[in-house]
Amino acid sequence: MAGSAQPSRAQLGSDQSASFRPYVAADQSPAEFTAKAVVIGALFGLLFGASTVYLGLRAGLTVSASIPIAVLAISVLKRLGGSTILENNIVQTIGSAGESVAGGVVFTVPALIFLTPYGPEYFRYFQILMLAAAGGLLGVLMMVPLRRALIVKEHGVLPYPEGAACADVLIAGERGGGLAATVFRGLAVGALWKSLSWILQLFRTAVGYSMARTSFFPNATVDLDISPEYMGVGYVIGPRIAGVMVAGGVLSWMVFLPLLTILGSHMSDPLPPVPASGLRIDQMSAQQIWSAYIRYIGAGAVLAAGIITLVRTLPTI
Incomplete structure (x- = not known):
């Protein structure tokens, strides 16, 4: 109707947050923070962190690993006796956090190295490790107050497309399906190409x-x-x-x-x-x-x- 007041951003976010129903209800307590989820998440963090550093230094750009880690988490944990959706979420959260910290390092430390006169002498492994640890800790601490402001209250307003896609992957994995097949096929093709061109040097790329x-x-x-x-x-x-x-x-x-x-x-x-x-x-x-x-x-x-x-x-x- 002409002249009617449009709902404000805060009202829109509040209404959608109030009507939201999580996939796992509050009265349910499935397994979540388990040892196997933490260990596998840490391994994925190391693996994708290393690949992020390599890709960032080589291509100057990285892509988030949340969705691939979520797919692999579903596949790996299924082979280890099954898992809950919350365990899969823990794996992808830990793994993507490691990849994010590596991305933060690879896009800042190299710039400091070649922009400062004493960069190569100062930035050794210990200094880089301390910077990465401080950045990761600061990110976790900042996420505590920002979660309610940017996620809970802004639900339905801020789209977070990658997070929504990752949630859909986890839900689809909970319902079954061969999501990891495409990831493993891509991994095999990439490994074969790299082996033939880089290790065996059968052709130039x-x-x-x-x-x-x-x-x-x-x-x-x-x-x-x-x-x-x-x-x-x-x-x-x-x-x-x-x-x-x-x-x-x-x-x-x-x-x-x-x-x-x-x-x-x-x-x-x-x-x-x-x-x-x-x-x-x-x-x-x-x-x-x-x-x-x-x-x-x-x-x-x-x-x-x-x-x-x-x-x-x-x-x-």
């Missing part, structure tokens, strides 16, 4: 071409690497985000790199920030120019994106 310094686009470089991790990440993030990443690569290697090469050919002194080698740009290779200058532009872009995202999410905090 990386090809590249760099134009000469005297060409119209000096040092313009195109590199392609067809690997399972890249294809998996690209499938998960979708064509839009993948296209943005490709555009960033094109901008770096086919615009900034030739531009810096042209500018450097007219400079008699090294361009600040002066690299440790002390070389001028006209004395550097394409890879050296990227390491000395272009990657700092990328780090600034990542920082700007983080600030913009934080500003956009402030109204929900």
